[in-house]
Amino acid sequence: MLAKKSVLKVAALAKNPQPPLISRTFITQAVITGLASHFIFGKDAQLADNIENGKYSNPSTKSNDTTSIDLFKRPMEPQYDGHVPLYLHEKFLMYLVSSAKSYYHPEDGINIVQLGESTAIPCCLENLKQIMLKDDVGRRILRERPNISSETLEAFRGSNLPPNSVGMTYFKWLDKEGVGPDTRAPVQYIDDPDHAYIFKRYRQCHDFYHAINDLPINIEGEITVKCLEACNIGIPMAIMGSIFAPFRLKKAQKERLYDIYLPWAVKQGLNSKPLINVYWEEIMHKDVNEVRESLGISKPPDLRALRKEQRRLRKELKIRYER
């Protein structure tokens, strides 16, 4: 049996002789790979890179030994207070992990924060910066760098806000939802200081978008506001969130979102003025309907009331037909 097998093998080999290991094609490929990698990764190329990076032009007391790996080397110096510079692969890992975590636990603030910063690619923020620079108010915001925190907002509570003003609407909404104004997490992982400020401003204005549209802070309200932000401001995380987040919801919630609230958000976001150019601190005393008109937004149906109504209806129908 074994002999037969080996005879067959020899016969097969005789018919189709295997090509020798060291053939012409192999040698050519090996030479080409060798040359290419020499010119890309070889010592000369490394030397050229080092000269271009200024390693040999600024003599310093630090040793220029390139053979040891510096475990604590960071991509750049911190550009602003609280800046944590990350390498590209670290940012990508943060994106993967935080997107998975945010999908299952969107209530945890850290996940959303990390997802937002890892997906805020420079070209989107640069685009936003140009939009702000073109506008009068946006320019002033970039120059004066106002900061919205819980202290600055509480200060408005004391001042005489006329009824029906933006400030009054905001505080009424806070009381309705049972929360207080909270300071948003600082920006850490975005490299350019201007972009970091723009992202911080975007985060801090999030509550105002809730208040001016009377959207609650449950998951549906958050998705709606995210969709509005996505269509108006164009932050990638908002776009991703408004597409993927509804998948986890119950049927009734999904229906409400897809039928009423997401279409409203898309229409409002695309047709209104850029919300990033609104100087909220200055319009706290202004009439809220005036502000809504000037921005081109209008309120959606009251989400809390709608939910209550639909729940009551469902219960009634259930009782009636499942007797």
Add this chain to the structure above:
Amino acid sequence: MFRRVPPLKRINKASSNISTLGSSIVNVINHSKSTTPLLSNYYSTIAANENNSSTLPVKSTDILIVGGGPAGLTLAAAIKLSPNLKHFKTTLVDAGNLSENLPKFHNLSSSAYMTNRVVSITPQNMDFLTGDLNLPLQFNRIQPFDGIYVSDGLNDTSRMTMDRESMGNMVELLNIQSSAYMKLLELNANNNTNPIEIADNCKVVDIVKPSTTNATANGVENTNPWPYVKLDNGETYKTRLLIGCDGFQSPVRKYAGIETRGWFYNEWGVVATMKLEYPPFNHIRGWQRFLPTGPIAHLPLPGDWATLVWSTTPELSKLLVSLPSNVFSKLVNAAFILEDGDMQYYYRKLSDAAVDKRIFDEIIEDIDYRIEVKSQQLINKNNSDMYYVDENYPPPIKDTLEKSRARFPMKMFHADTYVAPRVCLVGDAAHATHPLAGQGLNMGLGDSKSLVSVLEKASSRGLDIGSVDLCLNDYWKDRYGTNMMLLGVVDKLHKLYGTRNEVVVGLRQWGLNVVNNLGDVKEFMMNVVSGRK
């Protein structure tokens, strides 16, 4: 003094009989009106008043150059300097007051101010002007520059530096014109036998081709009749060769029936002479930034002067020319270093109807603030290099010379052919291009050089210099390809940088960075721009 020197030696013996000429012109009038509509379509119409042609004699000349611009005057100087061509009787006609203005410019004692029409001349053409023609250029008004820095207006990091010693020279057009004119005067003074006749303050009224059936000599039909050029002072010249150096609206080209193909860009260029805050201390180079509205170029002049060519939309060009000079200077500084969003904001604010001093002051303050912030950001981003902004951005402008701001439309045109029987076109009469690559006058000077060599070749063989097949076609063959290529490349570059499409913008930024790092491609481009083959 040299305007109307009568020729002492006449080469042409054929049509010396004035009365037959007069009658032949009269015959042509009857001819074109009655019997041959075809001919009257082909030949240009004859001027209504014929009283002048019968009183003044028709002057005869071998080479008539229409147009006393830089191309025309250098061509005249080259012809008079060439041993094979200087025996030809040459006349130069120009509508401007050359005899007064050009010597005045030539005798300017200092470079107290610089004119706003400045061009860049390649080293080859500079050799032609200073070596072959030995023109008495005013070198204290010429600035050689050692490189060009090109950047993209939508990005800070996409740029290309081309560095080469004396890559080009910035020369005022008046400098070239006046030095060529003085050279012609000098040649006339030295060579009394065949001086060039310069007829300035004379506008060409009409150019006429006499009909073939009547212009016969000794019974042989003249199939290549000499054109008759009528000037507004009543004189008429007939010439063996008519050279049109008369610019974009060339009447010579219209006479020859040569069509042009091309288009007007929807852009106007604003030129200005600017004073820098401090003279450039490290490199003397030209700077060009491709803004989305059009390229802005800052080119060095001697001392702390600089010249500006800013191509932009028609509305913006009107706005820029009308701004007060301090606002304009700040805006030029902003255009080179600030971002597109900034520029759009400034344009919008300044285009507002109710703009007044308060808004101007606000804008100046805002520009100063933004430039400071941006400079600091650039320094921070580039390893805290203190000299980053000085190395990579043009020296800031302090002020603009009053009355030096002007605007003109940008276009690209190319004549179908440069030659016709007894006619050839040189310079802007043959081609017009966008100034973004600084090639316009360089092409014209190349044309002059080539034409002179072609004429020399024909003359040394005793051929008729006005004949297309025997002489002039070589000139067209030599220059058409080169000029077409340059026009095409400049046009494509203009179109590439005229779009805001994100994909194209991304590709071109990446492409510019790649070319900046590829030494050989850059060498090739530098050779093309500086005229080396």
